[in-house]
Amino acid sequence: MTVFFFKRLGLAFLVALFVSVLSFFMLRAAGDPAIAMAGEGATAADIEFIREQFGFNRPLLMQYLSWLGNALTGDFGESSYFAKPVSQLISERLPITLGLGVSALIFSILLAVPLGMLAAVNPNSLIDRIALSVSVLGQAMPNFWFALMLIVIFSVWYPVLPASGNAEWRHFVMPTIVLGYYATPAIMRLTRSGMLEVLNADYIRTAHAKGIPASRVLIKHAMRNAILPVVSIASVQFGYMLGGSIIIESIFALHGIGQLAWESISRADLPTVQAIVLILSLIYVGLNFVADLVNAWLDPRIRIA
Helix, strand or coil, X not given: CHHHHXXXXXXXXXXXXXXXXXXXXXXXXXXXXXXXXXXXXXXXXHHHHXXXXXXXXXXXXHHHHHHXXXXXXXXXXXXXXXXXXXXXXXXXXXXXXXXXXXHHHHHHHHHHHHHHHXXXXXXXXXXXXXXXXXXXXXXXXXXXXXXXXXXXXXXXXXXXXXXXCCXXXXXXXXXXXXXXXXXXXXXXXHHHHHHHHHHCCHHHHHHHHCCCCHHHHHHHHHHHHHCHHHHHHHHHHXXXXXXXXXXXXXXXXXXXXXXXXXXXXXXXXXXXXXXXXXXXXXXXXXXXXXXXXXXXXXXHHHHHC
Protein backbone atom coordinates (compact mmCIF):
# COMPACT_ATOMS: atom_id res chain seq x y z
CA MET A 1 0.00 0.00 0.00
CA THR A 2 2.92 2.35 0.72
CA VAL A 3 4.40 1.87 -2.76
CA PHE A 4 0.98 2.39 -4.34
CA PHE A 5 0.47 5.55 -2.27
CA PHE A 6 3.73 7.17 -3.41
CA LYS A 7 3.17 6.16 -7.03
CA ARG A 8 -0.23 7.81 -7.04
CA LEU A 9 1.12 10.80 -5.13
CA GLY A 10 3.85 11.31 -7.73
CA LEU A 11 1.32 11.02 -10.55
CA ALA A 12 -0.98 13.52 -8.83
CA PHE A 13 1.94 15.94 -8.44
CA LEU A 14 2.78 15.72 -12.15
CA VAL A 15 -0.85 16.25 -13.12
CA ALA A 16 -1.11 19.23 -10.76
CA LEU A 17 2.03 20.75 -12.27
CA PHE A 18 0.66 20.26 -15.78
CA VAL A 19 -2.64 21.82 -14.71
CA SER A 20 -0.82 24.88 -13.36
CA VAL A 21 0.93 25.32 -16.72
CA LEU A 22 -2.36 25.04 -18.61
CA SER A 23 -4.24 27.38 -16.29
CA PHE A 24 -1.52 30.01 -16.73
CA PHE A 25 -0.79 29.87 -20.46
CA MET A 26 -4.31 29.18 -21.76
CA LEU A 27 -5.69 32.33 -20.16
CA ARG A 28 -2.97 34.33 -21.88
CA ALA A 29 -3.55 32.60 -25.21
CA ALA A 30 -6.89 34.40 -25.49
CA GLY A 31 -5.10 37.73 -25.97
CA ASP A 32 -3.21 40.47 -24.18
CA PRO A 33 -4.45 40.39 -20.55
CA ALA A 34 -3.50 44.05 -20.07
CA ILE A 35 -5.91 45.12 -22.82
CA ALA A 36 -8.70 42.97 -21.39
CA MET A 37 -8.19 44.33 -17.89
CA ALA A 38 -7.98 47.92 -19.07
CA GLY A 39 -11.40 47.72 -20.71
CA GLU A 40 -12.96 49.79 -23.45
CA GLY A 41 -11.83 53.35 -23.82
CA ALA A 42 -8.46 52.77 -22.18
CA THR A 43 -5.51 54.69 -23.54
CA ALA A 44 -2.17 53.24 -24.51
CA ALA A 45 -0.71 54.73 -21.32
CA ASP A 46 -3.37 52.96 -19.21
CA ILE A 47 -2.62 49.62 -20.88
CA GLU A 48 1.10 50.07 -20.40
CA PHE A 49 0.59 50.95 -16.73
CA ILE A 50 -1.41 47.74 -16.17
CA ARG A 51 1.19 45.75 -18.06
CA GLU A 52 3.93 47.03 -15.75
CA GLN A 53 1.84 46.80 -12.58
CA PHE A 54 1.00 43.11 -13.07
CA GLY A 55 4.30 42.18 -14.74
CA PHE A 56 2.80 41.35 -18.12
CA ASN A 57 5.79 42.97 -19.86
CA ARG A 58 8.14 40.23 -18.67
CA PRO A 59 8.81 36.96 -20.58
CA LEU A 60 6.03 34.40 -20.17
CA LEU A 61 8.28 31.84 -18.51
CA MET A 62 9.39 34.37 -15.90
CA GLN A 63 5.78 35.36 -15.32
CA TYR A 64 4.81 31.71 -14.81
CA LEU A 65 7.64 30.91 -12.42
CA SER A 66 6.93 34.04 -10.39
CA TRP A 67 3.20 33.31 -10.30
CA LEU A 68 3.75 29.66 -9.34
CA GLY A 69 6.20 30.56 -6.60
CA ASN A 70 3.78 33.07 -5.11
CA ALA A 71 0.85 30.65 -5.48
CA LEU A 72 2.71 27.98 -3.50
CA THR A 73 2.84 30.43 -0.59
CA GLY A 74 -0.85 31.29 -0.96
CA ASP A 75 -0.22 34.64 -2.64
CA PHE A 76 -2.31 34.96 -5.82
CA GLY A 77 -1.87 38.69 -6.15
CA GLU A 78 -4.54 41.37 -5.91
CA SER A 79 -7.87 41.38 -7.70
CA SER A 80 -7.97 44.04 -10.41
CA TYR A 81 -11.72 44.55 -9.92
CA PHE A 82 -12.42 43.93 -6.23
CA ALA A 83 -9.17 45.65 -5.12
CA LYS A 84 -8.64 42.94 -2.51
CA PRO A 85 -6.11 40.09 -2.19
CA VAL A 86 -7.29 37.16 -4.30
CA SER A 87 -6.52 34.75 -1.46
CA GLN A 88 -8.92 36.69 0.77
CA LEU A 89 -11.68 36.52 -1.84
CA ILE A 90 -11.23 32.80 -2.26
CA SER A 91 -11.08 32.12 1.49
CA GLU A 92 -14.41 33.95 1.84
CA ARG A 93 -16.16 32.20 -1.06
CA LEU A 94 -14.66 28.70 -1.25
CA PRO A 95 -16.16 27.34 2.02
CA ILE A 96 -19.65 28.11 0.68
CA THR A 97 -19.05 26.10 -2.50
CA LEU A 98 -17.34 23.26 -0.63
CA GLY A 99 -20.22 23.04 1.84
CA LEU A 100 -22.73 22.99 -0.99
CA GLY A 101 -20.73 20.35 -2.88
CA VAL A 102 -20.36 18.06 0.14
CA SER A 103 -24.04 18.27 1.07
CA ALA A 104 -25.07 17.70 -2.56
CA LEU A 105 -22.79 14.65 -2.85
CA ILE A 106 -24.16 13.18 0.38
CA PHE A 107 -27.72 13.74 -0.85
CA SER A 108 -26.88 12.12 -4.18
CA ILE A 109 -25.26 9.05 -2.60
CA LEU A 110 -28.08 8.58 -0.09
CA LEU A 111 -30.58 8.68 -2.96
CA ALA A 112 -28.68 6.88 -5.73
CA VAL A 113 -26.99 3.98 -3.93
CA PRO A 114 -30.13 2.54 -2.23
CA LEU A 115 -32.10 2.99 -5.47
CA GLY A 116 -29.38 1.23 -7.45
CA MET A 117 -29.21 -1.64 -4.96
CA LEU A 118 -32.99 -2.10 -4.91
CA ALA A 119 -33.11 -2.03 -8.69
CA ALA A 120 -30.36 -4.66 -8.92
CA VAL A 121 -31.95 -6.94 -6.33
CA ASN A 122 -35.33 -6.63 -8.11
CA PRO A 123 -34.47 -6.48 -11.85
CA ASN A 124 -37.27 -5.75 -14.34
CA SER A 125 -39.66 -5.01 -11.47
CA LEU A 126 -41.65 -1.89 -10.62
CA ILE A 127 -38.84 -0.75 -8.30
CA ASP A 128 -36.35 -1.15 -11.15
CA ARG A 129 -38.53 0.90 -13.50
CA ILE A 130 -38.97 3.63 -10.89
CA ALA A 131 -35.19 3.81 -10.35
CA LEU A 132 -34.54 4.01 -14.08
CA SER A 133 -37.22 6.70 -14.42
CA VAL A 134 -35.52 8.75 -11.70
CA SER A 135 -32.25 8.37 -13.59
CA VAL A 136 -33.72 9.40 -16.96
CA LEU A 137 -35.53 12.36 -15.40
CA GLY A 138 -32.33 13.54 -13.73
CA GLN A 139 -30.50 13.48 -17.05
CA ALA A 140 -33.25 15.14 -19.06
CA MET A 141 -34.20 17.95 -16.66
CA PRO A 142 -32.08 21.14 -16.86
CA ASN A 143 -30.63 22.25 -13.54
CA PHE A 144 -31.74 25.86 -13.89
CA TRP A 145 -35.36 24.83 -14.64
CA PHE A 146 -35.43 22.45 -11.65
CA ALA A 147 -34.01 25.21 -9.42
CA LEU A 148 -36.63 27.71 -10.58
CA MET A 149 -39.45 25.20 -10.03
CA LEU A 150 -38.28 24.55 -6.47
CA ILE A 151 -38.19 28.30 -5.81
CA VAL A 152 -41.72 28.71 -7.17
CA ILE A 153 -43.07 25.82 -5.07
CA PHE A 154 -41.19 26.20 -1.78
CA SER A 155 -40.54 29.95 -1.72
CA VAL A 156 -43.56 31.42 -3.53
CA TRP A 157 -46.52 29.04 -3.31
CA TYR A 158 -45.53 27.51 0.05
CA PRO A 159 -42.93 29.87 1.59
CA VAL A 160 -41.09 27.38 3.79
CA LEU A 161 -37.58 27.84 2.38
CA PRO A 162 -35.67 31.04 1.51
CA ALA A 163 -35.05 31.63 -2.17
CA SER A 164 -31.62 33.25 -1.84
CA GLY A 165 -28.77 33.94 0.54
CA ASN A 166 -26.42 31.78 2.61
CA ALA A 167 -27.00 32.92 6.19
CA GLU A 168 -28.30 29.59 7.56
CA TRP A 169 -28.69 25.92 6.65
CA ARG A 170 -32.17 26.43 5.17
CA HIS A 171 -30.63 28.48 2.35
CA PHE A 172 -28.73 25.36 1.20
CA VAL A 173 -31.65 22.91 1.10
CA MET A 174 -32.89 23.65 -2.42
CA PRO A 175 -29.42 24.16 -3.94
CA THR A 176 -28.34 20.83 -2.42
CA ILE A 177 -31.30 19.02 -3.95
CA VAL A 178 -30.75 20.57 -7.38
CA LEU A 179 -27.00 19.98 -7.48
CA GLY A 180 -27.23 16.53 -5.88
CA TYR A 181 -29.93 15.33 -8.24
CA TYR A 182 -27.60 16.19 -11.11
CA ALA A 183 -25.15 13.47 -9.98
CA THR A 184 -27.79 10.90 -9.05
CA PRO A 185 -28.31 9.22 -12.48
CA ALA A 186 -24.65 8.31 -13.01
CA ILE A 187 -24.15 6.98 -9.47
CA MET A 188 -27.45 5.06 -9.53
CA ARG A 189 -26.74 3.38 -12.87
CA LEU A 190 -23.22 2.36 -11.83
CA THR A 191 -24.51 0.97 -8.53
CA ARG A 192 -27.20 -1.02 -10.34
CA SER A 193 -24.89 -2.43 -13.01
CA GLY A 194 -22.16 -3.21 -10.48
CA MET A 195 -24.58 -5.00 -8.16
CA LEU A 196 -26.11 -6.99 -11.03
CA GLU A 197 -22.66 -8.20 -12.05
CA VAL A 198 -21.58 -9.09 -8.52
CA LEU A 199 -24.85 -10.80 -7.54
CA ASN A 200 -24.33 -13.32 -10.36
CA ALA A 201 -20.80 -14.18 -9.21
CA ASP A 202 -19.94 -17.64 -7.89
CA TYR A 203 -18.82 -16.46 -4.46
CA ILE A 204 -22.21 -14.84 -3.87
CA ARG A 205 -24.00 -18.10 -4.67
CA THR A 206 -21.57 -19.90 -2.37
CA ALA A 207 -22.31 -17.44 0.44
CA HIS A 208 -26.05 -18.06 0.02
CA ALA A 209 -25.45 -21.84 -0.02
CA LYS A 210 -23.62 -21.57 3.31
CA GLY A 211 -26.76 -20.09 4.86
CA ILE A 212 -25.37 -16.59 5.40
CA PRO A 213 -28.26 -14.12 5.83
CA ALA A 214 -29.18 -12.36 2.58
CA SER A 215 -28.74 -8.89 4.09
CA ARG A 216 -25.19 -9.75 5.20
CA VAL A 217 -24.33 -11.16 1.78
CA LEU A 218 -25.68 -8.06 0.12
CA ILE A 219 -23.90 -5.52 2.32
CA LYS A 220 -20.66 -7.24 3.31
CA HIS A 221 -19.86 -9.30 0.23
CA ALA A 222 -21.66 -7.84 -2.79
CA MET A 223 -21.61 -4.16 -1.95
CA ARG A 224 -17.87 -4.06 -1.18
CA ASN A 225 -16.98 -5.02 -4.75
CA ALA A 226 -19.85 -3.24 -6.48
CA ILE A 227 -18.99 0.07 -4.80
CA LEU A 228 -15.57 0.42 -6.48
CA PRO A 229 -16.75 2.26 -9.62
CA VAL A 230 -19.16 4.29 -7.47
CA VAL A 231 -16.23 5.71 -5.45
CA SER A 232 -14.53 6.84 -8.66
CA ILE A 233 -17.63 8.39 -10.20
CA ALA A 234 -18.52 10.10 -6.91
CA SER A 235 -15.14 11.88 -6.84
CA VAL A 236 -15.59 12.95 -10.45
CA GLN A 237 -19.13 14.18 -9.80
CA PHE A 238 -17.96 16.14 -6.76
CA GLY A 239 -15.38 17.88 -8.94
CA TYR A 240 -18.10 18.69 -11.48
CA MET A 241 -20.26 20.08 -8.69
CA LEU A 242 -17.55 22.46 -7.55
CA GLY A 243 -16.66 23.63 -11.04
CA GLY A 244 -20.20 23.69 -12.39
CA SER A 245 -21.98 25.27 -9.45
CA ILE A 246 -21.93 28.73 -11.05
CA ILE A 247 -25.51 28.47 -12.35
CA ILE A 248 -26.92 27.17 -9.07
CA GLU A 249 -25.02 29.74 -7.02
CA SER A 250 -26.24 32.53 -9.31
CA ILE A 251 -29.87 31.42 -9.10
CA PHE A 252 -29.85 31.11 -5.31
CA ALA A 253 -27.42 34.04 -4.74
CA LEU A 254 -25.05 31.96 -2.64
CA HIS A 255 -21.94 34.05 -3.37
CA GLY A 256 -19.65 31.05 -3.59
CA ILE A 257 -16.59 30.39 -5.71
CA GLY A 258 -18.74 29.71 -8.79
CA GLN A 259 -20.35 33.11 -8.69
CA LEU A 260 -16.95 34.68 -8.00
CA ALA A 261 -15.64 32.98 -11.14
CA TRP A 262 -18.48 34.40 -13.22
CA GLU A 263 -17.97 37.89 -11.80
CA SER A 264 -14.22 37.71 -12.42
CA ILE A 265 -14.56 36.45 -16.00
CA SER A 266 -17.16 39.06 -16.91
CA ARG A 267 -14.91 41.82 -15.55
CA ALA A 268 -11.62 40.46 -16.96
CA ASP A 269 -10.18 40.01 -13.47
CA LEU A 270 -7.30 37.81 -14.61
CA PRO A 271 -5.54 37.22 -11.23
CA THR A 272 -8.79 35.97 -9.67
CA VAL A 273 -9.70 33.79 -12.65
CA GLN A 274 -6.23 32.21 -12.66
CA ALA A 275 -6.42 31.42 -8.95
CA ILE A 276 -9.92 29.92 -9.21
CA VAL A 277 -8.98 27.71 -12.17
CA LEU A 278 -5.86 26.48 -10.37
CA ILE A 279 -7.56 25.79 -7.03
CA LEU A 280 -10.57 23.98 -8.52
CA SER A 281 -8.25 21.92 -10.72
CA LEU A 282 -6.08 20.97 -7.75
CA ILE A 283 -9.15 19.98 -5.76
CA TYR A 284 -10.23 17.79 -8.68
CA VAL A 285 -6.78 16.15 -8.83
CA GLY A 286 -6.85 15.61 -5.07
CA LEU A 287 -10.28 13.98 -5.25
CA ASN A 288 -9.09 11.49 -7.85
CA PHE A 289 -6.04 10.74 -5.70
CA VAL A 290 -8.24 10.02 -2.68
CA ALA A 291 -10.59 7.90 -4.81
CA ASP A 292 -7.63 5.79 -5.98
CA LEU A 293 -6.54 5.21 -2.38
CA VAL A 294 -10.06 4.24 -1.27
CA ASN A 295 -10.43 1.81 -4.17
CA ALA A 296 -7.03 0.28 -3.38
CA TRP A 297 -8.13 -0.17 0.23
CA LEU A 298 -11.41 -1.80 -0.82
CA ASP A 299 -9.77 -4.06 -3.45
CA PRO A 300 -6.13 -5.05 -2.75
CA ARG A 301 -5.74 -6.27 -6.35
CA ILE A 302 -5.61 -2.64 -7.50
CA ARG A 303 -2.39 -2.05 -5.57
CA ILE A 304 -0.43 -4.43 -7.81
CA ALA A 305 -2.14 -3.41 -11.06
